[in-house]
Amino acid sequence: MPRSADELRGIANTLRAHAVRMAYRSRGAHLGSCLSMADILACLYWNSLRIDPTCPGWRHRDRFVLSKGHGASILYAALAERGFFPVEELETYCELHSRLTGHVTAGVPGVELSTGSLGHGLPVGCGMALAAKRDRSASRVVVLLSDGELDEGSNWEAILFAPQYELDNLLVIVDYNRIQSFGRVKDVLDLDPLSDKFRAFRWAVREIDGHDMEQLIEGLTATPFEPGKPGVLIAHTRKGKGVSFMEDNLAWHYQSPSSEQAMLALRELGA
């Protein structure tokens, strides 16, 4: 059953707390990237996606592909909290023989595609969307991209491809937190004006505040934005969102929290 915006905000912070604990325990990186998409994942998994955790392979499910595969920990947290596998398993993240590796890995229940190298999710998502169209299935395909990975040429091949085949069952979300691996997006390879670029490629575009749950609910539900066109939801976000000292800070693309930092972060998240 769809949750209220308030409930979704609470779930998002639960996921953030998992990500902080997993980064702390594993000494893992990419915490800032996980926190920036927590609200998006909460809205997808508890409101928008047609999925059945008891039947992950259901043929007519919606497909969600996390193309920014370095955001693995918070995706695993969402899948566990949503009932795809036990929440306790999150404690094995990055440990010997755990299936929960540091980049998204297929075989974990609910994961549609292994990702990690950037620029892979959208072409595969196009294939899934095309198959659903030709099979007359109502499945939607949702692909979450980072802003930095829009540097990859493979994405622009797919952005050219999707309108050609009128993949209006495809929705791309851009987690536009404006920080990539080694600097600010505008200083590395500036994407702006990003909406205009997608429009020029014949996509239906919406821009939202990626932390505003009402806007997320509306944006992730009202698809297709235009019949016959693939949709892109440009979600303006903040890297590290929810933990004051991690917000909008490149260092938290790499850093794992000390025990004090983890405690502080969890306190801010109300966990």
Place this chain on the structure above:
Amino acid sequence: MRTAFVEELVRLAGEDERIWLVCGDLGYTVLEAFAQRFPERYLNAGVAEQNMTGVAAGLALSGKTVFTYSIANFPVMRCLEQIRDDVCYHHLNVKIVAVGGGLAYASHGYTHHAVEDIAVMSALPNIAVIAPGDPVEARAVTRVIASRDGPAYLRLGKAGEPVLHSTALTLDYGKAIVLREGRDLTLISIGGMLANTMDAANQLAVAGYSVRVMSMPFAVPLDEDAIRDAVMSTGVILTIEEHSQGGLGTLVGECIARLGRAATFVPLRLGRLPIKTAGTQEQLKACQGLSPEGIARSAESAFQLHASPSRQVWQ
């Protein structure tokens, strides 16, 4: 070979509605038969091989058996990471077809020479690496990979290759085919080198040698039993391929080393450097020692080395 492949694929697609064909804007006058008969299962992904391969993976994740099609290196090198991460890692039913393997696009220049593909593809997990030796083998391996789960790479010639098998072939997955029996030495050919290899064997027979010829369309999985048998019964092995280092010669050499049996082994292949000058496919092959005469000469030298007294010291 490409005609044999497409005819077979059309036939198979008529029986199996999971079969799709995705091309990278190449295949003019070749793929129309499929496109017209199965428009819902055909698409031209444009000059964009990374997306083509990703799309194929997405289709395969949705239950399709997808053949991607382009020429020379294009469906392999440009999208290598998509093949590795999306197709091979997920063990998907994506079959990558490259027309114009080896030096088929001879005078088009090095950009169009597919001469490192077997090395590159055989390093990846889960994928069968196949280069049929004539149109009959091309048909047979198309049937085999269409019905078998998992990724495959199919290196084809272009058009007009001679038919070397007298009858239709039932080919077992990963198995070599003996075309000629012999006791003195074994020639193992992969892909389009089979015709020159057979000619070389005829020349060697006239010179008094008893020559075994094997076509080995599968570089992966390798027919280790056939190699062991050749080592035990002839002791002199030559691999013949239109490929640079790292191809069949490397795979067979490693297999022979693992056997722990003394054998004389000579890998005949292209040199390491790009071919920068023009010529027909046969001319370029001849320049690299891969004409029938060149193969026969190398085989004779190998046999003499094997039989020489100095070799007996360490045999």
